[in-house]
Amino acid sequence: MLIKYICVKYIYLFLTIWYNFIGCYKVESIYNKSLGDLEKYFENIKEKKYKATQIFEWLYEKRVSSFDEMSNVKKSVIEKLKQDFIIDKLNVIKEEKDVEVNKYLFELEDKTLVESVLMMHDYGKSLCVSSQVGCNMGCKFCESGRLKKIRNLSPSEMLLQIMTIEEKINTRISHIVIMGIGEPFDNYDNIVKFIEIINNPKGLQIGARHITVSTCGIVPKILEFAKLPYQVNLAISLHAATNSLRDKIMPINKVYNLDMLMDAVKKYINETNRRVTFEYILLDGVNDRKADAIKLCDLVAGINCYINLIPYNETNHLEFKRSKKDTILNFYDIIKKRNINVTIRREFGSKISAACGQLRSKKEDV
Ligand code: SAH
Numbered sequence: 001m002l003i004k005y006i007c008v009k010y011i012y013l014f015l016t017i018w019y020n021f022i023g024c025y026k027v028e029s030i031y032n033k034s035l036g037d038l039e040k041y042f043e044n045i046k047e048k049k050y051k052a053t054q055i056f057e058w059l060y061e062k063r064v065s066s067f068d069e070m071s072n073v074k075k076s077v078i079e080k081l082k083q084d085f086i087i088d089k090l091n092v093i094k095e096e097k098d099v100e101v102n103k104y105l106f107e108l109e110d111k112t113l114v115e116s117v118l119m120m121h122d123y124g125k126s127l128c129v130s131s132q133v134g135c136n137m138g139c140k141f142c143e144s145g146r147l148k149k150i151r152n153l154s155p156s157e158m159l160l161q162i163m164t165i166e167e168k169i170n171t172r173i174s175h176i177v178i179m180g181i182g183e184p185f186d187n188y189d190n191i192v193k194f195i196e197i198i199n200n201p202k203g204l205q206i207g208a209r210h211i212t213v214s215t216c217g218i219v220p221k222i223l224e225f226a227k228l229p230y231q232v233n234l235a236i237s238l239h240a241a242t243n244s245l246r247d248k249i250m251p252i253n254k255v256y257n258l259d260m261l262m263d264a265v266k267k268y269i270n271e272t273n274r275r276v277t278f279e280y281i282l283l284d285g286v287n288d289r290k291a292d293a294i295k296l297c298d299l300v301a302g303i304n305c306y307i308n309l310i311p312y313n314e315t316n317h318l319e320f321k322r323s324k325k326d327t328i329l330n331f332y333d334i335i336k337k338r339n340i341n342v343t344i345r346r347e348f349g350s351k352i353s354a355a356c357g358q359l360r361s362k363k364e365d366v
Pocket of ligand 1: 141142237281315
């Protein structure tokens, strides 16, 4: 009786451990791996690390969709790769076109949705990539943030936004802006990995100067980002030049206020020697008066930056209105006269709600 009891107990224990082991052992997208990760992987399985470069060439140059197509890789390695990874795809469920802009709605594996926007510039094609499903930053004027964050996107989910669209349009995308749904610095590690892969000469070969990350101002991550060895562009969503106003429209300001933010930006510039972009949406009667322009100039005086004025894209759900054309031009003039670099952002895709802050992850809005 006792022996029977002990046997049952051990079988139960064994099954529990086995079950947990299987549960943890999930096959991962190969697109989550940087070249360095794959080199380590091959070293761990006692293979030569140059194989990582071969795999990268198959994935990003030849764009194969199965491991079996990797004809210069030996069978045993292909079998091992098949056990550990998948070559996955992203599902486009809707595509809309406007003048010089296409919007793509992706359905992810867990049925959540994100959007990407492709813009045709004279200098090339630029893709606005989403970094999260939903967003927790709660900026009052932003449509994308009406849905709270459900989860972070993995590096592969960001990368596949690019690769899927490139395949559809049969053209290379030369510029990436991480300005779609989500706060990139709230998904920091995945963003860094994503940049590593798209910037790699054996990966998507997108030059660092052609990649822009936009943040609402997560100070510790700006400082961390400054230490990275990439020459990526940094854009800061400023939108207000005083704490009292910024507190009202961007809740992140209550955590990292303007003093902390500007201090981090200065450190970033010292460290990287790079110019920073300040994005400033013009909201009618909120932040677009002459006094606001002067405060903005004072705030950025002496900083190596340029200001991108963004005509607000109105949405059905939010009460903010776009500033009048004259107001926008006057605001621009005040800054220009102070010899600060300033542009008014060219508009794309407002007809198909593909403009900044209009991207959604919500099914009811599809
Ligand atoms: N979370 C990041 C990136 C996503 S938003 C950030 O805050 O920077 C990309 C840019 O679009 C930001 O500057 C954001 O403030 C701006 N934006 C949001 N809603 C907008 C709208 N309705 N019209 C114009 N720009 C908007």
